Amino acid sequence: MPLPAELGIVVVNHGEPDLLELNLVGIGRRARTGRVVVVDNFSGLATREATTVLCAREGWTLIAPGIDLGFGAAVNAGVRLLRSHGCDRLLILSPDVRIDEPGMLTLAQGCSAEPQRILSPRIVGTDGSLWFGGGTVDIRRGRALMADDADSSAPGGWLSGACLMIHASLWDWLDGCDEGHFRSWEDVDLSWRCVAAGGCLAVHSDVTAVRSTRSFPVAGVVSPLDVYSACRSRLTFAARHLGRRHIVQWLLASPGYAVSVLRNGRHRSRTGRPGALLVAAVRGTAAGAGTALRTIGADTHGTGGRRVHAEQTAAG
Structure with a gap:
């Protein structure tokens, strides 16, 4: 059986068709037609062609801007399309993260039960080591930190944009991602705006997603x-x-x-x-x-x- 029609997935890609192939195909084939949107921020003609071929093969909707929109604007574009198709539970997923069907359904059920809460799974590396179990902002030093004992639901907490489940009503209330950040701190900003608006954050410890071995964005700076x-x-x-x-x-x-x-x-x-x-x-x-x-x-x-x-x- 396919995933419920109200579930939509938006993936922001940036020249990584190989990661889309590795991590999105499994869950993407369980989604209904039109419920997987790949926003391919332009990085080159070769990767754009490979991403286009993959999306056509899998039946995913491709948004292919001629420039790099940044993360926030790309997510907003993907969500707008999913909302027009009637999706009310939205999974924001990085191309380097893989989540299975039971995990996605658990997050979706939690989202329906508490639509004011943004949910994230635990995210581990391919070796099983914990990559994200919670995040907090060090107010004094000005750092967004991830640590084994971090509690995203505590004051100053945040959730990683690598894998988020959010209800469309909350997304609309928050007016989506702040596009001014471009490629960094968008998830921290969204998390804080959610809490400021009366919402809450949680890492669903019973759900585990797997992240292909690669560094956290600050450590993975490439340009x-x-x-x-x-x-x-x-x-x-x-x-x-x-x-x-x-x-x-x-x-x-x-x-x-x-x-x-x-x-x-x-x-x-x-x-x-x-x-x-x-x-x-x-x-x-x-x-x-x-x-x-x-x-x-x-x-x-x-x-x-x-x-x-x-x-x-x-x-x-």
């Missing part, structure tokens, strides 16, 4: 655009969610954060020019700092008041 986005989005996140004191702390910690991004990504540059990554880190930090400084200088009433409330909630 100047990745570096730029990581450094910029961290500070735009702070500007949106935190009060002045912590924004200043994050600004002061930005050089150290940029160094960590460069150190983790130095052997993975697509350009082969480490200098290009350094320039991207400086530019991304400067762009994010501009947003943060404008926030600090703005009136603290209105949205600023909500930022302070979010900060106090995260700090417990």
Whole structure:
């Protein structure tokens, strides 16, 4: 039997048809026609052709922009299409993550029972080691952390965008992903906005997804655009969610954060020019700092008041 018609899957791909083949085919063949949407952010003609052939073979709907939309805009585009087909439970899935049918159904049932809650499975590597069991934001240092003992449902928690189940009503209420982050911190931002709006987060410990061996995005930085986005989005996140004191702390910690991004990504540059990554880190930090400084200088009433409330909630 196919999966329920109300279930939809959106996958943001970026030049990885081999991972789509490995991880999406199994569950994709259980979904009803039109319920799997692949948004292929453009990375090259060869990978676009391979992705197009795979989607046609499997009967998946392909959205093929001529540019890289970023993660948030790509997810939003895929969800809009699924919503037009009547899907009310939405699985956001990375091409490097595989989830089986019982696991997906368990998440979907939990989503229906508590539509105000975003759900994630435990995510392990192919060797069985835990990759994501919960996430929290270190407010003082300005880092989004994953740890074995992290509790996503606690203040400051977040869920990884690698595998999320969300009800369409909550998605609509949150107005989807913030497209301003482009390729980093979108899942943390979505998680925090969910909690600020009265929703909640949970890792469903009875469901396990498997992630193909590859590093977490900060450790898997491969291009100047990745570096730029990581450094910029961290500070735009702070500007949106935190009060002045912590924004200043994050600004002061930005050089150290940029160094960590460069150190983790130095052997993975697509350009082969480490200098290009350094320039991207400086530019991304400067762009994010501009947003943060404008926030600090703005009136603290209105949205600023909500930022302070979010900060106090995260700090417990």
